[in-house]
Amino acid sequence: MQAFGTHAGSLIRHRFAGLLLALVALFLSACSSTHVRTDAEFDVARDLGGKSVVLVEPSIQLFEMQASGLMEPRADWTRAAREKLPAAINAILDQRKANLKPEYRVSADLPSDARPRQVLALNEAVINTIFTHSYLHVPLPTRGASRRKPLSWTLGPGVSAIREETGADYMLTVIVRDSYTSTGRAALMILAAALQIGVLQGGQQFGVATLVDLRTGDVVWFNVLSDSLGDLRDVEGAQATASKLLKGLPL
Amino acid sequence: MKTDFARTLKRLGILCALVLLVSCSGAPGLVRPNEPVRVQRVFEVQSPIEWARYRGVGNETWTVDGTALNRLTFLANIRDKHHIFGYGRQTRRNPDGPFFRTGMEPNELRDLLVDGLAQAGFANVGARNLQPGHRDGFTTYRFDLDLRAPNGLIYQGHALMFERRERLNVAFWFAPTEHYHARDVAAVEQMFADMHFRQ
Amino acid sequence: MSRLRRSALIFGALLATLLLAACSSQPLRNMEPGEQPAEDTDEGGLWDALADSERALQRSPLLVRDEALNRYVNGLVCRYAGEYCKDIRVYIIRRPYFNASMAPNGVMQIWTGALLRAENEAQLGFVLGHEIGHFLGQHSIKQWRRTKDTANALSLLQLIAAGSPSASAGDAFDVALFAAYASLFKYSRDHERESDLHGFERSVALGYDANQGWKLWQALLAEENARDRRKPSSVFATHPATEERLTTLRREAEALPTNGDGTGSAEFSDALRPFLTTWLADEVQRRNYPQTLVLLDRLQSRPEVPNAGMLAYFRGEVFRKRRAPGDDKRAIDAYVAALDLPGYPAETMRALGYAFRRVEDIESANEAFADYLEARPNADDRALIEHLMTEPVRRHED
Numbered sequence: 001m002q003a004f005g006t007h008a009g010s011l012i013r014h015r016f017a018g019l020l021l022a023l024v025a026l027f028l029s030a031c032s033s034t035h036v037r038t039d040a041e042f043d044v045a046r047d048l049g050g051k052s053v054v055l056v057e058p059s060i061q062l063f064e065m066q067a068s069g070l071m072e073p074r075a076d077w078t079r080a081a082r083e084k085l086p087a088a089i090n091a092i093l094d095q096r097k098a099n100l101k102p103e104y105r106v107s108a109d110l111p112s113d114a115r116p117r118q119v120l121a122l123n124e125a126v127i128n129t130i131f132t133h134s135y136l137h138v139p140l141p142t143r144g145a146s147r148r149k150p151l152s153w154t155l156g157p158g159v160s161a162i163r164e165e166t167g168a169d170y171m172l173t174v175i176v177r178d179s180y181t182s183t184g185r186a187a188l189m190i191l192a193a194a195l196q197i198g199v200l201q202g203g204q205q206f207g208v209a210t211l212v213d214l215r216t217g218d219v220v221w222f223n224v225l226s227d228s229l230g231d232l233r234d235v236e237g238a239q240a241t242a243s244k245l246l247k248g249l250p251l
Numbered sequence: 252m253k254t255d256f257a258r259t260l261k262r263l264g265i266l267c268a269l270v271l272l273v274s275c276s277g278a279p280g281l282v283r284p285n286e287p288v289r290v291q292r293v294f295e296v297q298s299p300i301e302w303a304r305y306r307g308v309g310n311e312t313w314t315v316d317g318t319a320l321n322r323l324t325f326l327a328n329i330r331d332k333h334h335i336f337g338y339g340r341q342t343r344r345n346p347d348g349p350f351f352r353t354g355m356e357p358n359e360l361r362d363l364l365v366d367g368l369a370q371a372g373f374a375n376v377g378a379r380n381l382q383p384g385h386r387d388g389f390t391t392y393r394f395d396l397d398l399r400a401p402n403g404l405i406y407q408g409h410a411l412m413f414e415r416r417e418r419l420n421v422a423f424w425f426a427p428t429e430h431y432h433a434r435d436v437a438a439v440e441q442m443f444a445d446m447h448f449r450q
Numbered sequence: 451m452s453r454l455r456r457s458a459l460i461f462g463a464l465l466a467t468l469l470l471a472a473c474s475s476q477p478l479r480n481m482e483p484g485e486q487p488a489e490d491t492d493e494g495g496l497w498d499a500l501a502d503s504e505r506a507l508q509r510s511p512l513l514v515r516d517e518a519l520n521r522y523v524n525g526l527v528c529r530y531a532g533e534y535c536k537d538i539r540v541y542i543i544r545r546p547y548f549n550a551s552m553a554p555n556g557v558m559q560i561w562t563g564a565l566l567r568a569e570n571e572a573q574l575g576f577v578l579g580h581e582i583g584h585f586l587g588q589h590s591i592k593q594w595r596r597t598k599d600t601a602n603a604l605s606l607l608q609l610i611a612a613g614s615p616s617a618s619a620g621d622a623f624d625v626a627l628f629a630a631y632a633s634l635f636k637y638s639r640d641h642e643r644e645s646d647l648h649g650f651e652r653s654v655a656l657g658y659d660a661n662q663g664w665k666l667w668q669a670l671l672a673e674e675n676a677r678d679r680r681k682p683s684s685v686f687a688t689h690p691a692t693e694e695r696l697t698t699l700r701r702e703a704e705a706l707p708t709n710g711d712g713t714g715s716a717e718f719s720d721a722l723r724p725f726l727t728t729w730l731a732d733e734v735q736r737r738n739y740p741q742t743l744v745l746l747d748r749l750q751s752r753p754e755v756p757n758a759g760m761l762a763y764f765r766g767e768v769f770r771k772r773r774a775p776g777d778d779k780r781a782i783d784a785y786v787a788a789l790d791l792p793g794y795p796a797e798t799m800r801a802l803g804y805a806f807r808r809v810e811d812i813e814s815a816n817e818a819f820a821d822y823l824e825a826r827p828n829a830d831d832r833a834l835i836e837h838l839m840t841e842p843v844r845r846h847e848d
Contacts, residue, residue, distance in 0.1 A: 073496060112399070117509055128319055347738050356804050365735075374512050405511075
């Protein structure tokens with residue numbers, strides 16, 4: 001209270017800084033990126049026209065981000081997304097003259113040692129591996145230093161177990177985690193920006209997709225999607241997400 | 252009914268220790284086929300296939316496609332009363348765990364690795380076919396391993412252990428039974444057979 | 451602090467408090483058998499996400515799929531759950547720790563370490579009844595809402611503390627954090643007490659001996675006390691101290707006018723017996739030696755010892771792995787005792803051979819190894835054992 005003038009000055013600085021931060025927050029929250037990799041022959045040799053693709057055990061979960069950042073799963077949104085995203089994927093594949101086989105899930109009472117289970121468990125390990133070395137750039141000298149190296153991972157010929165079960169030529173794996181900012185979180189984000197404390201993270205869309213050739217087991221295409229504006233709760237949003245998720249899939 | 256935080260933390264710690272075997276090393280190197288390589292000043296290894304090589308302190312992990320798809324780990328010079336994966340030392344306060352003791356019999360050495368892998372979160376870890384051998388003046392023991400990742404993926408492989416200057420040295424390799432084990436098993440068996448140890 | 455800042459703080463605090471208050475007053479669902487929560491509720495969201503975890507559980511390599519064992523445990527769950535039987539799905543998980551858990555969507559996990567420790571059907575039933583108590587009391591959803599609100603309140607506090615220039619606000623935040631987490635754990639301790647009582651009441655209603663619940667806690671307390679490490683601090687213990695639970699249940703049992711004396715059917719031991727060897731091997735693999743020794747004592751003192759030779763063999767295994775001073779001798783004694791009892795595994799002779807080598811008694815060692823090879827002519831470690839029989843013993847000091 002001693003030097004009112006200084007306070008007035010800082011008040012103005014605060015106001016501008018707060019505004020700036022809010023703008024930065026808005027800018028940051030509009031980020032969207034994909035990370036597409038394909039195997040060496042993809043563009044030249046692969047023609048998926050007339051081929052069939054099976055979506056295997058898609059994992060889609062939507063959350064509402066609480067004020068604290070805690071993620072609360074939302075069943076209604078998730079159900080909508082589990083219907084709309086595969087439909088949107090199907091529409092894209094249809095358009096490009098490939099057809100989508102019915103979604104495949106390994107039966108629950110099949111023990112974990114059974115062949116289809118083992119192939120899908122290996123698929124998980126391979127996806128994690130590609131994610132680690134291609135997306136997170138953890139160096140793997142056997143795959144060269146270049147970040148733009150073509151994909152060279154495989155599940156091996158054991159994938160025939162999935163081809164026999166589904167009759168498909170390619171297996172598409174989709175993992176999507178999508179969160180939406182709750183009102184409480186939004187209020188806290190604005191508050192944090194106004195108080196110049198920092199930019200709090202809001203809802204985020206995150207997806208990983210791979211395509212495996214069911215004759216060779218090779219992973220022929222891989223994409224990571226990260227987007228803070230995507231929305232899977234409505235048809236248009238699901239279509240937009242599907243086309244970003246399937247980016248670079250040259251069908 | 253009962254959550255034991257200490258246990259969870261310990262488990263995490265051991266898992267971290269296993270992960271750290273990879274991540275605390277500097278820039279990874281490349282092992283070229285058929286070129287002899289000295290590992291941690293104990294093992295002399297020559298491989299028919301190419302590996303990425305992550306060097307740590309007292310340990311190294313080699314992999315062809317990523318550690319979830321094949322993993323060859325060397326542990327060198329584990330001292331008396333030290334944890335097999337470098338997770339602390341046996342003390343009065345911390346008496347329980349797979350700690351190496353000088354002069355352990357082959358069954359005890361095998362149990363160290365098996366119990367250590369089980370503690371690190373692998374399921375149904377089994378060892379079979381424990382065999383003695385002699386190499387470069389040391390008595391070696393090798394055995395076959397099978398284990399499962401938490402998602403059910405079955406791994407198979409083998410291990411070689413020997414005591415040198417009262418310290419334990421271990422080499423073990425495992426890869427998923429699905430595709431990867433069969434692809435590399437001949438090469439790795441040849442590596443294990445051709446391996447030599449410094450005096 | 452500037453006026454804007456202060457007013458923003460107050461505004462923010464008010465707004466957040468309002469938002470928080472809105473969700474903390476949510477009523478619990480009226481839980482009828484077979485009923486599921488509405489899809490657009492927080493509970494519906496949890497159920498949906500848990501369906502994914504359930505699928506992961508179904509393909510876990512740790513899942514025990516044995517039909518007879520699952521049938522038996524499911525039958526007991528149904529007796530305890532009554533009309534809610536169909537709402538609960540039991541998964542037996544192969545992990546050597548005393549644990550059981552209940553998810554809000556009816557997924558119950560029971561670990562083999564708990565099956566190994568329950569002495570009879572009444573004790574196992576008490577554990578299952580306890581978990582069913584969590585389910586019927588809707589404890590998970592209560593806890594989730596509480597966590598959510600606490601975390602939200604804490605984030606707001608954190609902002610206020612970070613936005614405040616004075617150091618004391620930061621301190622205040624630490625205190626608040628501590629208090630908030632402590633209250634979360636207390637909440638969970640209350641749930642445990644409530645569920646203990648549910649398990650107790652169901653046991654009494656089904657005609658089981660009301661004393662079996664506290665007897666199980668007493669056994670676990672003995673194991674806990676055998677642990678030579680520091681225990682977690684009591685403020686943050688998610689569960690009330692075992693001793694307190696024991697006393698409460700004992701008092702309840704003694705206050706009953708009449709008491710059933712049933713400890714359950716022989717089906718219990720029939721269902722569990724085929725797994726004892728595997729579960730004991732898993733138990734020894736934990737390398738928590740003092741606890742395992744207490745457990746082995748208890749298993750041995752049961753009225754009908756499943757097979758005494760096997761228990762003695764595993765006692766020897768504990769000493770062999772522990773290697774404390776005097777353990778070499780204890781291991782030999784245990785293996786030798788096993789050989790005189792029914793049900794010892796052939797590995798006992800091999801283990802005895804190793805144990806004799808450790809005390810440099812080559813002759814006895816080779817005798818035991820020869821016995822082993824005679825009992826198991828096709829042993830996969832035949833070459834090793836034959837090699838050891840020609841190998842001099844290494845000296846070692848402990």
